[in-house]
Amino acid sequence: MSLLLPETGLLFxxxxxxxxxxxxxxxFGFPVIINMVESRKTYIDESLLxxxxxxxxxxxxxxxxxxxxxxxxxxxxxxxxEATQTRDLLIKDAKDxxxxxxxxxxxxxxxxxxxxxxxxxxxxxxxxxxxxxxIAERVLREKLEKKGEQMDMxxxxxxxxNISKS
Amino acid sequence: MRRLHKIVLILVLSVxxxxxxxxxxxxxxxxxxxxxxDVKGLILxxxxxxxxxxxxxxxxxxxxxxxxxxxxxxxxWHVFMSSAFHGGHEHEGFSIAHEGKYKGxxxxxxxxxxxVRPLDISITKNAASLMxxxxxxxxxxxxxxxSYKKGVFESKKGFVGFMEMFIMNINDDVIKPCIGKDYRxxxxxxxxxxxxIFLNNLMGLIPIFPGGANVTGNxxxxxxxxxxxxxxxxxxxxxxxxxxxxxxxxxxxxxxxxPIMPAIELVxxxxxxxxxxxxxxxxxxxxxSIVLGLTCLVFVTVKLGVTMNTSMSVVSVLFSVFIxxxxxxxxxxQAYVFTMLSAVxxxxxxxxPHHSNKEHK
Numbered sequence: 120m121s122l123l124l125p126e127t128g129l130l131f132x133x134x135x136x137x138x139x140x141x142x143x144x145x146x147f148g149f150p151v152i153i154n155m156v157e158s159r160k161t162y163i164d165e166s167l168l169x170x171x172x173x174x175x176x177x178x179x180x181x182x183x184x185x186x187x188x189x190x191x192x193x194x195x196x197x198x199x200x201e202a203t204q205t206r207d208l209l210i211k212d213a214k215d216x217x218x219x220x221x222x223x224x225x226x227x228x229x230x231x232x233x234x235x236x237x238x239x240x241x242x243x244x245x246x247x248x249x250x251x252x253x254i255a256e257r258v259l260r261e262k263l264e265k266k267g268e269q270m271d272m273x274x275x276x277x278x279x280x281n282i283s284k285s
Numbered sequence: 286m287r288r289l290h291k292i293v294l295i296l297v298l299s300v301x302x303x304x305x306x307x308x309x310x311x312x313x314x315x316x317x318x319x320x321x322x323d324v325k326g327l328i329l330x331x332x333x334x335x336x337x338x339x340x341x342x343x344x345x346x347x348x349x350x351x352x353x354x355x356x357x358x359x360x361x362w363h364v365f366m367s368s369a370f371h372g373g374h375e376h377e378g379f380s381i382a383h384e385g386k387y388k389g390x391x392x393x394x395x396x397x398x399x400x401v402r403p404l405d406i407s408i409t410k411n412a413a414s415l416m417x418x419x420x421x422x423x424x425x426x427x428x429x430x431x432s433y434k435k436g437v438f439e440s441k442k443g444f445v446g447f448m449e450m451f452i453m454n455i456n457d458d459v460i461k462p463c464i465g466k467d468y469r470x471x472x473x474x475x476x477x478x479x480x481x482i483f484l485n486n487l488m489g490l491i492p493i494f495p496g497g498a499n500v501t502g503n504x505x506x507x508x509x510x511x512x513x514x515x516x517x518x519x520x521x522x523x524x525x526x527x528x529x530x531x532x533x534x535x536x537x538x539x540x541x542x543x544p545i546m547p548a549i550e551l552v553x554x555x556x557x558x559x560x561x562x563x564x565x566x567x568x569x570x571x572x573x574s575i576v577l578g579l580t581c582l583v584f585v586t587v588k589l590g591v592t593m594n595t596s597m598s599v600v601s602v603l604f605s606v607f608i609x610x611x612x613x614x615x616x617x618x619q620a621y622v623f624t625m626l627s628a629v630x631x632x633x634x635x636x637x638p639h640h641s642n643k644e645h646k
Binding site for chain 2: 122123124125126127128129130131132133134136137139140141143144145147148149150151152153155156158159162163
């Protein structure tokens, strides 16, 4: 039965010891540990959240970068296309111009040739005229060695001129 | 693991052989004069408190740690060491009663020659053990706390890491769900209770000095612990809690002419800490009794002959090992249960009015 009756002395010492233990640990012991662990926990949670956000941010940046690269590539293709077109255009233009220029030159040459031909023809004509006059002179000189004949000739010519005048 | 098995086996065998050597010869020497082993007395003596810390007996001399005796009798205060009583001596008018109502306690004779108890606040075996484990607990927890004071967020390793896991396990899995939202206010007290009980339980399992005292199996200890919980429950009880005690939500006839329900509730207020007190006390007491009983098997079977004694010694040691392992579990479970029930009682006292609860749902 004595086991079931609390002893005064032990009660006193228990009250004292437990009081001191509880005071020290409640005041300086457990709250420090719990607070520290919990603030560490929130710190870790926050860090995880931040890391997650950073990850998302990074994804965004990556996507933006990819978009930029895509854009650049598209632009490149476009520029290349334009360059090709321009080149073709230039070549065509040049060809056209060359053609027209050639044509012009040919035309010019043709004209020149024509002029020169006419000149030549004129020259030939003149020479022919001169030649025929010369020949006629000689022929006439031979024929007109006799005086009667000269007068006949003159008369005839005068007649002819008169006939053609009237 | 295999090596551990081997070591345990060797230990068990050597202990039982040693027991055999020393005790098997005794009946031969003392013959029929061998005393009947007073198992009940032996166990009760251990379970009860004592004024000195008896360690062992070598030959005829007791090896014991004397502890201070502090008394306030009819002649004022007396402080002396318990070794003054050695051999049944009387000291300064005080002596240890050998029989009667105050058996084992310090008494003095009053004028009429009757034995009376002086005011006795001696540091007994239990008190000394209590102080030792209290100091140890403060040391351990403050050691752990110190490594947190640096304010660096790092994961703890080794002992501190283990203690952190232990503390946060009790905090998160026992205290938090049992009390509810304002658990923070009570967590340090409940953790103190848990580790106080657990450490004292463990110290009680160590058979040699400075362990082995039946501290948490002493009703004074559990009484104070239960009282603390009781006081906290009453102080922090909400209005709703007191309303539920004195004007519970039951049909009117149960509370108006004769306050049946309030009476039951009021009794309940006191049975809760009482249950706490008895549960811890009885469990640890029982554990110590079983271990002692099994150990006594060795001495009891001496009379039955060498063969019987040897085999029973082996059985006894094996069972003691088993029960000690169970007690290790019990040491944790009882600390756990005490903390959990304290938390539940505090949680019950922190009830909120019901209508607000409904609003939340």
